[in-house]
Amino acid sequence: GNSVTQMEGPVTLSEEAFLTINCTYTATGYPSLFWYVQYPGEGLQLLLKATKADDKGSNKGFEATYRKETTSFHLEKGSVQVSDSAVYFCALSSGNTPLVFGKGTRLSVIA
Amino acid sequence: ETGVTQSPTHLIKTRGQQVTLRCSSQSGHNTVSWYQQALGQGPQFIFQYYREEENGRGNFPPRFSGLQFPNYSSELNVNALELDDSALYLCASRLAGDPYEQYFGPGTRLTVT
Numbered sequence: 001g002n003s004v005t006q007m008e009g010p011v012t013l014s015e016e017a018f019l020t021i022n023c024t025y026t027a028t029g030y031p032s033l034f035w036y037v038q039y040p041g042e043g044l045q046l047l048l049k050a051t052k053a054d055d056k057g058s059n060k061g062f063e064a065t066y067r068k069e070t071t072s073f074h075l076e077k078g079s080v081q082v083s084d085s086a087v088y089f090c091a092l093s094s095g096n097t098p099l100v101f102g103k104g105t106r107l108s109v110i111a
Numbered sequence: 112e113t114g115v116t117q118s119p120t121h122l123i124k125t126r127g128q129q130v131t132l133r134c135s136s137q138s139g140h141n142t143v144s145w146y147q148q149a150l151g152q153g154p155q156f157i158f159q160y161y162r163e164e165e166n167g168r169g170n171f172p173p174r175f176s177g178l179q180f181p182n183y184s185s186e187l188n189v190n191a192l193e194l195d196d197s198a199l200y201l202c203a204s205r206l207a208g209d210p211y212e213q214y215f216g217p218g219t220r221l222t223v224t
Contacts, residue, residue: 004153032211034211036215041217042217043113043115043117043201043215043216043217043218044154044201044203044215045113045215046212046213049211051211089153089154091153097167098144098156098159098167098169099144099146099154099156099203099213100156101153101154101155102153103151103152103153104151104152104153
C-alpha cells in the first residue's frame with residue numbers, strides 16, 4: 001500500500017538558516033504529493049503540492065520537487081523565520097484515494 | 112482560514128461512553144473526510160462521505176460511524192469509547208473531482224479517561 005516516510009524531528013534552526021525536511025514515499029501508480037503545515041492549535045493547511053514527476057511546488061518561500069526516480073519530495077526553504085515554527089507533514093494521494101500522511105516533523109526556529 | 116469549522120474544540124469523555132463530533136464544510140464541498148491524529152503522529156483516514164453516503168473507509172472499526180447532511184455539515188460518532196481513541200479529530204472537505212485541495216478544520220481534541 002501507499003506510505004510516506006519523513007525525517008524524524010524535532011528540527012531546531014536559527015533564523016535565516018537553510019531548511020531541508022526529507023520525505024520519501026511508496027505508492028502504486030503516479031501519486032500526487034503534498035506538504036501540509038500545522039501551526040500550534042490549528043488544523044492542517046496545504047503548503048504546496050506537485051501532481052506529476054519533475055513538478056516543483058512552491059509557496060511562501062518553500063519548495064519541493066517531485067522526484068520519481070528517487071521517490072522523494074523533500075521540502076526546502078532558503079531562509080527560515082520564527083513564524084515558520086510548526087509541524088510539517090508530507091502526504092500523498094493516488095487519484096481520489098484518501099491522503100496518506102507521514103508522521104510529521106516539528107520545526108522550531110529561534111531568533 | 113479554510114472555511115471549515117468543527118465543534119466542540121475540546122471534550123473529555125469516559126471509557127465506554129459515546130461521542131458526536133461535528134463539522135461544517137464550505138458551501139459546495141460535497142465530499143468530507145474524517146481523520147484521527149494521535150499525539151505525535153500523522154493523521155489517519157477514518158472514512159469519507161460523498162453526497163451523504165460513505166464511499167471509503169480506513170482501518171477503523173464499525174463503532175466509528177458518520178453522517179453527512181445536505182447543508183454541508185457532517186458528524187463523526189464513536190461508540191464504546193476506548194482510551195486509545197484519545198486524539199485530535201480532523202475533518203476535511205473538498206469538491207468531488209478535485210483531489211488536490213482539501214480544506215481542513217481546526218480539529219476537535221478528544222480525551223478519553
